[in-house]
Amino acid sequence: MHSFVCRRGGWRVVSFLLPFFFFYFFLERLKKGQGLRRCPCHVNVGLTATAPSPAGALGSVIWCRVAYWEGRERVGRLYPVRSSSLNIMGNIPHGEGLSLASLAASSHTSPSEQVRRTREKIGLGLVLYQDGDGVWLYNRAEIPLFVNSPTLDGGIHCRADFIVHKLPPGHILNIFDYEKAREYQKLPVHPALLHVGPIDQNSVHVSFAKGWGPNYRRQAITECPCWLEILLVPAR
Numbered sequence: 001m002h003s004f005v006c007r008r009g010g011w012r013v014v015s016f017l018l019p020f021f022f023f024y025f026f027l028e029r030l031k032k033g034q035g036l037r038r039c040p041c042h043v044n045v046g047l048t049a050t051a052p053s054p055a056g057a058l059g060s061v062i063w064c065r066v067a068y069w070e071g072r073e074r075v076g077r078l079y080p081v082r083s084s085s086l087n088i089m090g091n092i093p094h095g096e097g098l099s100l101a102s103l104a105a106s107s108h109t110s111p112s113e114q115v116r117r118t119r120e121k122i123g124l125g126l127v128l129y130q131d132g133d134g135v136w137l138y139n140r141a142e143i144p145l146f147v148n149s150p151t152l153d154g155g156i157h158c159r160a161d162f163i164v165h166k167l168p169p170g171h172i173l174n175i176f177d178y179e180k181a182r183e184y185q186k187l188p189v190h191p192a193l194l195h196v197g198p199i200d201q202n203s204v205h206v207s208f209a210k211g212w213g214p215n216y217r218r219q220a221i222t223e224c225p226c227w228l229e230i231l232l233v234p235a236r
Contacts, residue, residue: 063130067229068103070115072222076103078231085129088228090122090141100125100226118225122208128230135176135232137206139167146211147173148221149204151180164213175204176232185234204230 066079066088079098087097100122104111111119124140139145145167152175153163167173185201207227212218221227 061233063233064128064135065231066098066128067231068100069222069227069229070104070107070111070225073107073109075100075107077106079103081128081130084131085127087125087127087140089125090119097125112225115225118209122226125208126206132178134174134178135204135230136172137167137175138172139169141208142169143209144168144211145209146207146224147175147204148213149175150199150201151175151177151184162213164211164216166211175206175230181234200231202232202234204232206230 060082062080062082064081066081066086068075068079089097089099091099091101100119104119121143122141124142126140126145127138129136129138134151137145137147147165147167148162149165152165165173181201189199205221205227207221207224209226210216210218210224212221212224218224
């Protein structure tokens with residue numbers, strides 16, 4: 001059995017055990033407030049890493065593009081996403097989705113030993129899920145993910161630094177909120193962030209296994225061995 005607790009939203013739920021095909025059902029209940037409230041902190045839903053993943057409905061509109069990076073080098077092409085969900089996997093394909101190994105096969109450079117070791121740990125990887133309110137990320141891997149998003153922690157208009165969130169295996173996180181994005185983008189970026197260059201307020205960064213920022217040895221995500229850039233279509 002797995003437990004999760006969230007005190008910020010005023011609710012406490014313990015001892016949930018949900019098979020993976022209830023992932024989307026769980027999100028619907030979370031959004032509608034049926035016994036649960038939406039909360040920006042991550043939630044352990046106790047999902048099994050070996051269960052099959054439901055395929056997202058294929059749409060005609062691209063809602064994001066995914067770029068895979070190894071250090072400072074982008075690997076492969078931008079991957080457009082039209083379906084409501086996307087599996088992003090490591091070396092071995094696990095169902096339909098984006099295989100990072102397939103992208104890496106097109107690279108003309110040899111990966112470092114650290115990149116190779118991190119690739120091998122990605123395994124089942126993660127699931128991105130988009131709905132009308134935002135984008136969710138579920139960690140299917142056996143390693144933590146590290147996430148930075150402009151709609152977490154009040155937005156970059158009121159913060160002088162970027163906050164990186166650690167997402168343990170089996171947890172989900174609302175990584176992008178469209179309503180917040182629309183509001184935050186009306187406000188100026190915090191002056192302390194102007195020196196870092198252009199900031200994309202519709203971009204989410206996800207690193208496999210390695211964190212970055214003031215609390216980590218790696219100061220920038222480009223120092224992480226394997227990471228994703230999720231380029232979202234701007235909120236309207």
